[in-house]
Amino acid sequence: MQIPYTVTARPDTGVVNAKLGTWLFLASEVMLFGALFSSYIFLRVGASEWPHGADILNVPVGTFNTLVLIGSSVTMVMSWASLKLSSFNRYRVYMGLTILLALVFLVVKSFEYNEKFSHHLFPETSTYLAIYFTLTGLHALHVIGGVIVNSYFWGPGSKMWKSEPERFTNRVEVAGLYWHFVDLVWIFLFPVLYLL
Amino acid sequence: MQNPTSVAEVKKHVRVYVVVFVALAALTLITVSASTFEVSTTAHIAIALFIAVVKGSLVASYFMHLISERKVIFGVLIITVIFFAGLLLLPVSDLSLHGSTTDVP
Numbered sequence: 145m146q147i148p149y150t151v152t153a154r155p156d157t158g159v160v161n162a163k164l165g166t167w168l169f170l171a172s173e174v175m176l177f178g179a180l181f182s183s184y185i186f187l188r189v190g191a192s193e194w195p196h197g198a199d200i201l202n203v204p205v206g207t208f209n210t211l212v213l214i215g216s217s218v219t220m221v222m223s224w225a226s227l228k229l230s231s232f233n234r235y236r237v238y239m240g241l242t243i244l245l246a247l248v249f250l251v252v253k254s255f256e257y258n259e260k261f262s263h264h265l266f267p268e269t270s271t272y273l274a275i276y277f278t279l280t281g282l283h284a285l286h287v288i289g290g291v292i293v294n295s296y297f298w299g300p301g302s303k304m305w306k307s308e309p310e311r312f313t314n315r316v317e318v319a320g321l322y323w324h325f326v327d328l329v330w331i332f333l334f335p336v337l338y339l340l
Numbered sequence: 341m342q343n344p345t346s347v348a349e350v351k352k353h354v355r356v357y358v359v360v361f362v363a364l365a366a367l368t369l370i371t372v373s374a375s376t377f378e379v380s381t382t383a384h385i386a387i388a389l390f391i392a393v394v395k396g397s398l399v400a401s402y403f404m405h406l407i408s409e410r411k412v413i414f415g416v417l418i419i420t421v422i423f424f425a426g427l428l429l430l431p432v433s434d435l436s437l438h439g440s441t442t443d444v445p
Contacts, residue, residue: 158410167413171420178427186431203372210368218361221403225357228350324403331395334368335388339375 151310166318170325173286177329180282184275184336195272197338200265202256206338209252210330216245217327220294220320227313232305235316239298242323246291253284276337283333286326293319360402367395 148154149161157164188194197203223238260266260273267277297316304312371391375384401407406417 157412159412164412164416167416171416174420174424175427178424182427182431185428186435189431189435198375203375207368207372211365214361214364214368217399217403218357221357222354225350225354229347321404324399327403328396328399331399332389332392335371335375335392339371339388340381340385 150314151308160314162314162318163321166321170321173325177279177282180275180279181332181336184279187271187275191271195270197272197336197340200272201276201338202259203338205252205256206334209249210334212245212249212252213327213330216242216249217324219245220323224313224316224320227305227309227316230309232302235305236298236302239294239316243291243294243298246287246294250284250287250291253280279333279337283326283329286329290319290323290326294323356402360398364395364398367391 147161151160153159154161154164219238219241223235223242226232226234226238257277265273267274297312297319301315302312304315371388374387374391377384377387379387406413
């Protein structure tokens with residue numbers, strides 16, 4: 145079956161189907177993370193005292209990871225721009241960098257988790273740690289999902305560039321939308337959990 | 341996004357992406373240094389969230405191309421923002437009615 149409007153914009157919406165579908169998916173993701181942020185506010189505002197994130201978490205490490213994720217967002221959008229400039233080799237480099245930076249983020253995060261566990265700090269230890277592990281854990285799962293999708297587009301999925309370059313460019317663009325959303329969530333998670 | 345068509349247009353976009361990256365990195369460092377200021381908790385929260393909103397707007401506007409997006413996408417986003425705001429206001433309204441929850445460490 146032929147999927148309609150993968151290259152040309154659908155007349156009534158003005159965008160390709162994949163883009164509208166991705167934005168609708170991201171809307172559901174906003175509600176998912178919104179529910180957890182709402183829980184965080186509920187627990188924090190209702191608590192008589194709340195620990196300062198910087199006393200429990202490693203702020204320089206968190207800052208480093210934030211810069212890594214922002215960097216990966218730039219390389220992601222650069223990979224799409226490379227395709228628009230018909231430079232497939234450059235696309236492979238930028239997409240490869242995006243995947244690499246995402247893996248760096250996950251490795252750093254796993255070290256952070258391990259450091260907490262070695263000090264017997266688990267989700268059950270406190271409400272703060274419960275919400276910290278829930279929010280960052282869910283975010284890390286999204287990073288893993290992004291790595292899988294981006295790796296597919298870097299590797300086997302990139303064969304489409306030869307047969308349908310415009311469709312492939314659109315695919316990378318919507319994968320980028322998801323990836324930037326993952327970055328956006330972290331932009332809010334970092335100050336909320338580490339600094340406040 | 342009304343995708344850039346010419347090579348010159350794409351190259352212009354690339355320059356903007358680099359500038360936005362530098363701005364995001366700088367704002368991250370500002371957030372961290374601002375967290376060391378000796379101000380009230382409310383001020384800390386206001387400063388950190390303000391910077392986060394600015395950073396988020398930069399990512400959404402330029403990396404996600406919202407700055408030149410079609411109406412249908414904004415329609416989806418407006419509905420999302422309304423429900424998201426409602427979700428965040430729920431605990432506040434509940435706490436104003438019933439007061440604090442039990443103490444949490």
